[in-house]
Amino acid sequence: MPLLTRMIGAPLHVDIGPGTVANAVFIGLFVDGLLAIDAVDSLSDSPLAVRIVLMLAGVLIRQFFVLRHRGQVRWGLPVSGVALLTALAIAIAPKMTATGGEKVAFSAVQGVIKERCVACHAAAPTQAGFAQPPKGVMLETSDQVAANAAKIAETVGNKYMPIGNLTQMTDGERALVATWYAQGAATR
Numbered sequence: 771m772p773l774l775t776r777m778i779g780a781p782l783h784v785d786i787g788p789g790t791v792a793n794a795v796f797i798g799l800f801v802d803g804l805l806a807i808d809a810v811d812s813l814s815d816s817p818l819a820v821r822i823v824l825m826l827a828g829v830l831i832r833q834f835f836v837l838r839h840r841g842q843v844r845w846g847l848p849v850s851g852v853a854l855l856t857a858l859a860i861a862i863a864p865k866m867t868a869t870g871g872e873k874v875a876f877s878a879v880q881g882v883i884k885e886r887c888v889a890c891h892a893a894a895p896t897q898a899g900f901a902q903p904p905k906g907v908m909l910e911t912s913d914q915v916a917a918n919a920a921k922i923a924e925t926v927g928n929k930y931m932p933i934g935n936l937t938q939m940t941d942g943e944r945a946l947v948a949t950w951y952a953q954g955a956a957t958r
């Protein structure tokens with residue numbers, strides 16, 4: 771890996787003895803510490819790739835200290851290590867809900883809920899096959915919506931609701947609900 775060698779400026783420090791053990795322990799703790807962070811932990815897509823990047827960053831940073839101990843100061847090492855970590859953090863950051871934009875009006879959210887949810891989630895559902903509101907969840911009044919706001923955001927966000935998307939909720943409507951919730955789920 772010529773690129774890596776150029777970045778590091780020297781072959782990786784390998785010797786048998788306490789130094790090797792210290793390296794292994796350092797890198798192990800470093801990686802496990804980072805994996806304990808929620809954002810990293812919640813990334814189930816490519817944990818192996820994440821682990822490799824973390825390990826590489828750990829090696830780069832560790833190599834800086836090893837070389838410095840020998841009187842060589844190579845700032846490129848920790849800088850690349852931190853750059854790798856930053857890139858990783860950006861790559862795996864949970865998708866933010868846009869909360870900076872305009873405030874979502876509750877009337878818009880209520881309109882969506884009326885159209886997509888209330889056929890089932892009403893005291894007297896109009897959806898065929900539903901004699902009662904499923905799980906007792908009714909979403910007809912603003913108070914009922916307020917009481918269920920967290921569950922609404924969760925089930926709409928993970929597409930569990932509307933069940934089977936029977937009422938054909940759009941992604942735009944889901945984003946609207948997510949933004950409304952992120953902005954504080956006001957119901958007036």
Ligand code: HEC
Nearest residue numbers: 886887890897904905907921922925926931932933936937
């Ligand atoms: C076609 C009927 C139907 C529609 C439309 C529907 N739901 Fe549901 N909903 C259900 C059923 C059935 C359950 C019970 C699911 C279960 O037992 O896990 C449920 C459960 C729920 C729950 C309770 C979940 C829990 O874990 O306690 C919430 C909250 C909910 N729905 C919200 C919504 C929202 C918000 C909408 C509209 C975006 C919606 N539902 C549209 C049928 C529907």
